Amino acid sequence: MKPVPGTPPPKLNELVRAEDRLSFLYLERCVVHRDANAITATDERGTVHVPAASLGALLLGPGTSVSHQAMVLLAESGSTAVWVGERGVRYYAHGRSLARSSRLLEAQAAAVTNQSSRLRVARDMYAMRFPDEDVSALTMQQLRGREGARVRRLYREHAARTGVEWQRRDYDVADFASGDAVNQALSAATTCLYGIVHAVVVALGCSPGLGFVHTGHVRSFVFDIADLYKAEVAVPVAFDVAVRETEDLPAETRRAVRDAVHDGAILSRCARDIRSLLLPGEEPDEVQPDIDVVQLWDGARGRVAGGASYGDDEPWW
Template sequence: MTSYIPLRRTPIRERASVLFLEHGNIDRDDGGLVLIDADGRTPIPVAGLTCLMLEPGTRISHAAVKLCAELGCLIVWTGEGGVRIYSATEPGGASARHLLHQARIALDDTLRLNVVRAMYAFRFGEEAPQRRSIEQLRGMEGVRVREAYKRLAAEHGVDWQGRNYDSKQWRAADVPNKCLSAATACLYGLAEAAILAAGYAPSIGFLHSGNPRAFVFDVADLFKFETVVPAAFKIAGAIARGEDPRPDRPSAYQRGRESAAQKEVRPDVAVRHACRDAFRRERTLDLIVPAIHDMLAASGVEAPADAPEAGPPAIPVTEEAA
């Protein structure tokens, strides 16, 4: 039986963000992963990844899943374009203190409202109006989001008919909605990985509720208008003008040698590249976990102390925790 040397987990703030794989078989190759497809074998630096997003054209071995769990790389199985999440791994945590803290706040209406108000202030740069319920703040947020979509659409020359798409019918959506769906999918994967790394539960939300990824939506909303939403509208605008929107678009010589399939501009692929660059530029991975701690601290209650038998986190957040 093959045995492997235990591998050291890279702190989440030092990792790359999200890698999407559309086609091929993923297997373990010594201390890393390899993608096997028609083009051959491509190494995947899994130790330096936060999240691996697998679309319907992929298959992954038991050994590969085990390695991802050992290294703390979240695996998410998605639909076409990454817009529908079917399942995800969970690295687990050795301490439940943050989970207990999160649950306590969510079960107390006053504490939960404090957190929602802090999220509102974080997103919009101003205090939430007084004497508003969570439902009212959610409605106010929705209005501001729709206005932001219209503003970005006008800025980038996008024909925006509103947020309208069916996750089961990816191909039926218009280009702006495809771009926005692909962009938010990238951020959701990143946010979920950070939430799990910090020892919180993706399902226990504050503004959002009743969804297995309610807290993922809460956290992603804090960052989407600084990262993925502008990227989505920028790509959609470039496509509308007939431009090549890829950040690393090929030279004229390379375009002349591309096949018809390679020349086809896919909105989801272009958006993923733009989101990757936005995450790196805005240092999103460095900011997510501290933002979560700050939002929950606004509740006014402190997290409980670790139990004596608690071990280190499943995924280290900093070098000291590794």
């Protein structure tokens, strides 16, 4: 038998877990290629190498050209490639998942399609933002109102802390430069956070579009999870960068977000929080590892093994 053409994919146990990876790398105006098991980025200044298996998300900005082999390596390493716009503030597409099991995806779909379980997950998300309050009896309208008040208070507090003039959240999605410095920094920081969370969501095999609080958007679940960390990461970073009056605000913001994500262990917390929301009652160590097993749905019996012929031992009628 002839061998399967192409580079063989790495074994699952050779890959770095999503929560243990680097957060993200933003590239623009360069050629992205592959050298062995590293992603290379080349421009007029030279070439840098990045181990693909340790990368959470590769954000590909304008002017990037990506080779077929680079995408093969990213896909087989479970690193999420996200195509973004200039300054990283637009999202266009993303790559494949690191997961080999649909367990979390099935739990997500089951929870989001039942009103009681969907409300339970939404309340749990708000409970993570209000750790000292009992939100178990609050309606979604009450929760949204409380969250809105919290965010407005947060903006005022960081404005007072940094001395940055703050009016309100105001930005034009079609004109990034039209906003003031803090609003530009908030947009850049939030987009980076979305990219990081998107990488974890996809790596775990969940659907970015099946949200519990947000709905109707292809990244609703990403917005849900990112909201858990905005107050800790995006908002303080944006005000800290805005007060510096830097020449390249988007780049400075991305670097600051990357540092905050590392210092706050956001990747590991994000993976743990998603599992606890979708699989309540299970400790992280109890979550079954991903396995390359395909099963068949059997109705009354639930699941049966795939890759077998059932025609010989079961009647056709």
